[in-house]
Structures are given as structure tokens and as C-alpha cells.
Amino acid sequence: MKKIFQSTLILVLVLILLTAGCGKTATPSPATTGTNTNDFETILKEARGTSVSFYGWGGDDSRNKWLDTVVAPELKKKYDVTLKRVPMDIDQILSKLSGEKQAGTTNGSVDIIWINGENFYSAKENGYLYGPFTQKLPNYLKYIDANAAEMKYDFAYPIEGLEAPYSKAQMVMINDSAVTPETPKNTAELLEYAKKYKGKVTYPALPDFTGSAFVRNIICDIVGYEQFATMKADKETVKQAIMPAIEYLKELNKYLWNEGKTFPATSAQVNNMFADGELALNMSYEPYSVATSIAKGTYKSTARSFLFDKGMIGNTNYMAIAQNSPNKSGAMVVINEILSAEIQASQFSELKLLPVVDYNKLSDTEKKLFDSVTTGTGTIAQSTLLSKRIPEMPAKLVPIIEQIWQEEVVGK
Amino acid sequence: MNNKSIFLKLLIMTFIFSVLSPLVVIAVWSISGRWSWPRILPESLSLRGVNELFGGYSGAMQVLGSSIVLSLIVALFAVIIGTMTARALVLYDFHGKQLIKFGTILPIIIPGTVFAMGVHVLLIKMGLADTAAGVIIVHLICALPYVIKIMTDITAAFGNRLEEQAGVLGATPRQIMTNVTLPSLMPGLISSASMAYIMSFSQYFLTLIIGGGNVKTFSVMMVPYLQSGDRTIAAAYSMVFVCSSLIVFVVFEKAVKKIGKDESGYFFA
Amino acid sequence: MRKLKLAPYILVLPVALLSLLFIAGIINGLIQSFGIIPSLGLTVPTLQYYIEIFRRPELLASIGITLYISIVSSLAAAVIGVLLCAILVTTGMAKGKIMQIVKVPILIPHTVVALFVIMIFSQSGLLARVLFELGLISSQESFPSLLYTSHGMGIIFAYIWKEVPFVAFFLVSVMANISTTLGEAAENLGASKWKTFINITLPLCMPAIKNAFLIVFAYSLGAYELPFLLGATAPKTLPIQAFIEYTHPDLLHRPYAMALNGILFFISFVIVLLYFKVLQQDVGKNGGLHE
DSSP, X not given: OHHHHHHHHHHHHHXXXXXXXXXXXXXXXXXXXXXXXXXXXXXHHHHTTOEEEEEEOOOOHHHHHHIIIIIHHHHHHHHOOEEEEEEOOHHHHHHHHHHHHHHTOSSOSOOEEEEOHHHHHHHHHTTOBOOOOGGGOHHHHHHOOTTSXXXXXXXXXXXXXXXXXXXXXXXXXXXXXXXXXXXXXXHHHHHHHHHHTTTSOOOOOTTSHHHHHXXXXXXXXXXXXXXXXXXXXXXXXXXXXXXXXXXXXXXXXTTSXXXXXXXXXXXXXXXXXXXXXXXXXXXXXXXXXXXXXXXXXSSOTTEEEEOOTTOEEEEEEEEEEBTTOSOHXXXXXXXXXXXXXXXXXXXXXXXXXXXOSOGGGSOHHHHHHHHTOOOOTTOOOHHHHHHTEEOOOXXXXXXXXXXXXXXXXXXX | OHHHHHHHHHHHHHHHHHHXXXXXXXXXXXXXXXXXXXXXXXXXXXXXXXXXXXXXXXXXXXXXXXXXXXXXXXXXHHHHHHHHHHHHHHHOOOTTHHHHHHHHHHHHHSOHHHHHHHHHHHHHXXXXXXXXXXXXXXXXXXXXXXXXXXXXXXXXXXXXXXXXXXXXXXXXXXXXIIIIIHHHHHHHHHHHHHHHHHHXXXXXXXXXXXXXXXXXXXXXXHHHHHHHTOHHHHHHHHHHHHHHHHHHHHHHHHHHHHHSOOSSOTTOO | OTGGGHHHHHHHHHHHHHHHHHHHHHHHHHHHHTTOBGGGTBOSOOSHHHHHHHHOTHHHHXXXXXXXXXXXXXXXHHHHHHHHHHHHHHTTGGGSTHXXXXXXXXXXXXHHHXXXXXXXXXXXXXXXXXXXXXXXXXXXXXXXXXXXXXXOHHHHHHHHHHHHHHHHHHHXXXXXXXXXXXXXHHHHTTOOHHHHIIIIIHHHHHHHHHHHHHHHHHHHHHOOHHHHHHSOSSSOOHHHHHHHHHTOSSGGGHHHHHHHHXXXXXXXXXXXXXXXXXXXXXHHHOSSTTO
């Protein structure tokens, strides 16, 4: 008996040791001297034949498909760079980088990070990002308006070349014209709408991303947005400034789904409730999601999006490079390609996501690529959207607002 | 007697219905386009989910294959280590026995986030982060408590009297193991192997943090869709998840039946 | 006899090593709750995170609802699960294909369970639609609000659906073994099936039943997915609060997450310790069925 167990034990230990060796894929770290030069030719040469990992949220099947079937083959064909898409939530990515920093790992496995807002702020403050690198990218210099507010600041926080734009987003409100003909243009009309369709309006509980943006939008509609750009990130100051909006939300509670005593936990739930007919109103950060949802068959063809007159919050999402990325040159090549007119146009036509390239910097042929894109049923023209666009508040204020909402609005 | 058995049959029917009906709902969702109030059946159908999984561009099938292999390895190690531990805990007395007993239940109590955050840095230093081996080890840690509990209960129920008697009657240790010990532990071995497989196959958070994106399992691909609320795709992934696991279990049990001879008939259907 | 003394130590060596790794991981995690995270520049140990959490008014309500949901769902699951297992074993069905059906809920991840609880029990869910078709309710609002309330009905349903098969599956090998050996012996001596079950099988299965309850209970204490998706916005259970702090974009909130987890761990630890005290007595009485 003893012998059998002893030999099993030895076998097990040996197996563990063997697999420990096998598990690691030996990736020779490519020379990163290209990162010390501004010469893109050198960077291209170093990236050739290498593989680049792209870490970001994996819950959007269309975007995943687009990255895998449009962007990746293009990169392979043009530059012999293999794109590896890794689905991971941003908080897990930041955890991973935090652990690697603590352990002193200089050659990690994350190259490109899809990031923005408070997460960018956190990553930058803690030194997880490599850069500045945007000035090294020819397409950035060619197509991006470096003086635009959203290219210099991410949620009012200076970018300083540490992230490159990926696509733009903007809040829109959504409802079904066959069910509710009205489109509230401001908070007062929204209150009337909620009264008329009692129990059929709600928004995702904060700190959900969309719910949070919706509340910020309400705040901006009632007290304006300019004061927040330079506000002190202190609870009392913020509370005083947003008090009228809090009062409004408390008043709104009475007519909301479940009387505002409880809110759906995620925007995904609100989305589904709207699709199922349980809610009459929806809101989304993707301005053309109505078109894509109608195409997917989840919304009826009478669904449409609309805006508040005073504007809706918009932001940009970005791509950054990890400080301990093993392939910075490759990462830059990939990011540069995503900033090209062709890929941005493809993103616009396939995913209906707002491009980040400056229209005025495009050549005539390139302009045609964008002009020919039809955004689809129930959507708003890009020019209208951009004309009614409010900037995001500074990242530090967001968690404060979320906390005030939890304390003052839920169930009151 | 008849009333009683009808009543029991009814109970079992209710149970089967409550298990299977949600599955039917998910199966329908996996091919639905739009299914809104107040319809009992979907308004429109859609092959988006089917395409996503079987269309080849997402790599879902390859990942499914490698995930199954990984979880089978975890199950194998878990059963071996778990049975050894259970044997020690039940049949012997030794220093530190209470500690080990207590230690084996800890992984169930501690939320995954605490463990993941704490062990991540350690594993990086050991060079096991971002590797399949690292993922296997942490899956093992999560699966072992269940295996040890099951095997402890069955080892205790079985005891070692039969083994002793066989020894007295002249059987060699090897014969005792293959003809007495293993067959009697068999039902427990199979349930704990299944448990360990499920624990490993459904792991998401740990795989993500320790595997770091390098180790892509089916769960890692599936969970973002579950969170995104896209019911068609989430349902399609769930169907594949459940069906593949059931197939693994059936194949596994048939294989064990071929190798072993079990008279009690449990689990060998 | 002296030779065998080494055997148990060898047998437990692997699990001991793994447990050490696990405990090292936990200690590392708990250290963070005291404010020591070098990679974020925090190097001074402090109790401030714990203090701030204790100052939060919702803490008691959170602990309350966490315990309520775990106790109710685990007790219900244990009772129903034992019943199910008993029926399966005594009718001999445990040998059949039905065991594959029992396994199914164990396979399904909690997030999927939440999805179909919503699909079936929400106010616009299947059940409501069937009642609407039958004319029993006139609109979505007439259907009772089962989900998202502080009664946690939806969460409890979901846990029961998942844990009853787990308990049954967990117990079936032990119960079957006892039933076919001692149970049959008793019946041969003239005891009725029911009497055999109550007086022999059930008591002998008690340690395993207690184990099953402990596992289910401990798991639900620390899990966040179901209460997050199916529960009320407030009060939030402790694991949800920990998760929210953990995923907070400002990484400096990590210590809060770890402190909340620390509190959770402490509560679970105490419960398990108490539980073990009770269990020890059982094991001491009969450390195996071979007396």
C-alpha cells in the first residue's frame, strides 16, 4: 500500500513539474529599441513577424468579429503582425498590471489596452502605461486633430500622448415610436413622460457606466456643465452643485419602475427590459445601437434614438500601451493601423461607431469612404450628434456623484 | 403503497420539469431574434448565436477543446490528491490532522477575489502566472475541497475492514487496491471527478487573473457575453457549455465502466 | 505499525502544499486590507480602511441581508436536497439516467441561472406571459414583483434551483452505499423502508448532510453574482460591496475591497469554527462506520 502511494505521489510531482515547463510559451522578446526612435520605418521593421496582444472588454460580438476578421488579417497582410485579441474586463487588466508591477515583471503579456476615463486616470497615475507614443504614429499626426479637447483630455484629465483614440461614443435616448410617440427634449419633458408612462421608465443603478452617464447628463441639463471642469473633488462641494438635479431625481422616482425603490443592476438588463417591452425608454452610450439592434432583430423597426436639446454627454475611448509590454513596436504598428482612414471607415460602416479621425484632414477619396456609410434606421446624423455634444466631467468627480446618488436618491 | 409511489413519481416529475424547463427556455433563446411581451414563443429567429460558436471565426470550438482537456487534467489530479487526503484523514491519526481538515474547507469560504489577488503576485514570482500549469494549480485548489469532502464521506462509510480481511486472506497490497478499495470507492471517485471537472470548467475569475489572458478557456470567452445581456449569444454559449459537459460525463462513465467492473450499478447507466 | 506512521504524512503532502499556497495567497490578500500595497505606493499599515467601513451606516444592513439570504437558501436547499436524494436512492432511480439530469444545474454557471430566473419570473417573463394568455392577469404590473426586492425571493429561488441538485449529487454516493449495505440488512431483519430510512440511513448520513449544508452555505456567503443581478439596489450584500470596491477604477480602493472581504472572511471563519465544534462531536463518536 505504502509503495503504491509513494509511487503515485512521485508520479504526480513529476507531472506537475513537467507541465510547469510546458505551460510557458517561449516568446522571444523582440528588441524594443524601436521605442527609442521616432523613425516609424524602424518600428515597422521590428514589428515584422511578431505577435501583439489586444486586451479589452469581450462582450460585444460584433466588435470581436470585426477585430478578428477585418483588422487582424489586414495587419497580417500588410505588416506580418499577428493580432491576438484577449477578452478581459478593464478592472481585471488593471489588477493584472498591478500584480505584475508588484512582482517586478519587466516583460509582461499585455501590449495594447482598450481604456478610457477613470481607468485611464488610474493606470496613468500608477505608472502602468508606456509613452508618450502618439507622436511617433504617422496616422496620428496625419488624421487626428491634436488640439481637439477630446484628444488632449480624457474625462478632463491630460492625456499627454499616453493613449491614442479608438472610437467615439455619445449618449442617446431610445424609445419606440409605435409605443410612445413622444421624445422628451429636456428633463422637464422627461418628468412628464415618466408620469404618462408610469412604471415604464428607469435607468441602470449607479455605478453602472451607462446609468452613471445618464445621471451626469441629467445634472448637466439642469445645472449646466461648465462649472464641473474645474470643480474641487470634494463631496460637499459637488453635492451643493448638483443638489437641484438630486431633487429632480427624487421627484422622478415616484413615477419610475418599482417607484425608484430599486433599479436594474446593469445597462444590459435595462436594454433587455426595453427590448421585451417592460420599459418604454432606454438609453445607450452607443449612438447607433438602435440601427445595429434593429439589424440584429432585437428591436422593432419602429425604434428610434433622440437627444436632449442642451446636448448629450460624449466621450472617446482609447488604446494605450502597457509599461511592461513585451512588444511596444508591434503595439504601435497596430494602433497606427487602427487610426488609418480605411480602418476607421470600416469601423464606422461595420460597427456604426463614430470615427475619431478629423474629417477635415481626410483626402477627398477618403472622405467618400465615410460619406457612403448609412447609419441606418432610427438614427441621428453624425453632424447633428456632434453639434449636441457635452464633454465629460473630470474623472475624480464621477465616483463622488455615484456615491451621492446611492445615498440621496435610491429608495427616497 | 400505490398512492405513495404515485406521489413520489409526481415529486420526481416536478423536479425534472423544474430542471429541464429553464434549459428549454435557454435553448429557445439561443436561436431567437426577438422575444418580447406578451409572446409565448419568439417573434423572430436568428442564427447569430450558432454562427458565433460554429462559424469558425471566433475560435470557440478550439477553445472548447483545450478547455475540456485542461479541466480533465484538473479532475484527474484532484481525484488522486483528494482520495489520498481523504484516506489519511479517515483512517489515520497524525499530527496536524485538524489543521489539514480545516485547511481543506477554506477555499470554499474565501471569496475568489481575495485568493486571486493574493496568490497572483506569488505565482508571478514562481513563474507560474500566465501559464496553463498555474491555472491548473489554482483550479485544483478550488476543486479539492469538494473532492476531499466526497471522498472522506465515502471512505468513512466504507471503512477499511474489508481491506484488512482481504489482507488476512492473503491478498497482496496491489490486489487489495484493485479488487477491493477502488471498486468500493468508485461511485465517490466518479462524483468527485465530475465535481472537480465542473469547478474547473466554470472557473472564470481565477482563470482570468492567473492565466492572464494567455490561457483562454471556454468560460473566459462565454462570461463577457453573459454580462453583456445579449441573450441570444449568451444562451448559445450556455447550451454548448452544458451539452459538452454532459457529453464528457457520459463518455467518461462509459470508459470507466469498460475498465472497471461495478456490480452496484450506480452511475453506470 | 511503526512503518505505517509515515503513510498519512505522505498522503497529505500534496494537499498540504496546495493549502500552504492558498493560505499564503489569503494572507497576501488580507495584508492589502491593512493598506499595504507596494505597487500603489501604500506601505504603511493602517486600520483606516476598516474604520471607515465600520462607520458606513449600511454595514449592518449588508451583513444582515447576506446572512439572511445564505441561511434561508442553504437550509431550504439542504432539506429539499436530502429529500430528493432519499427518493432517488430508495426507489432505485439513483442508478438511472436521472442522475444526468441532476447534474445539469450543477453545470450551469450562476450568471446563466440569473438570466433565466429573469426570463421566467420577471414581470415580463414567461410565467407572467402564460398567466396573461390565460387571462389571469391583465398587464405586466399585475404580476407580483418577485425579483429585485429586499425579500430576495428571486435570489433564493435561484440558489435553491442550483443547490438542491448539488446536495443530492453530493450525498448520493454515501446514501446509496449505506442504503445497500446496512439499509438492506435492516430490511431483511423486518424493518419497513420508511423506518429504515429514518433510523438508520438518515442518521448515518448526517455528517455528510452537514458537510453539504456547510459547503452550500459557505459558498453563498461569499458569492456576489446572483444577489448582484437579482437583488435590490439597497441593501447590497457584503460580497457585492467588496466587488464594487474591487472593480473601482481608482485602484486606491483596493484596500476597501480587501477589508470588506476581511470582514466577510471573519464572519465565515467564526461560523465554520462553531460548526466544526458541533461536527467534531459527531466524528468523535464514530470516526467511520467500522467502529
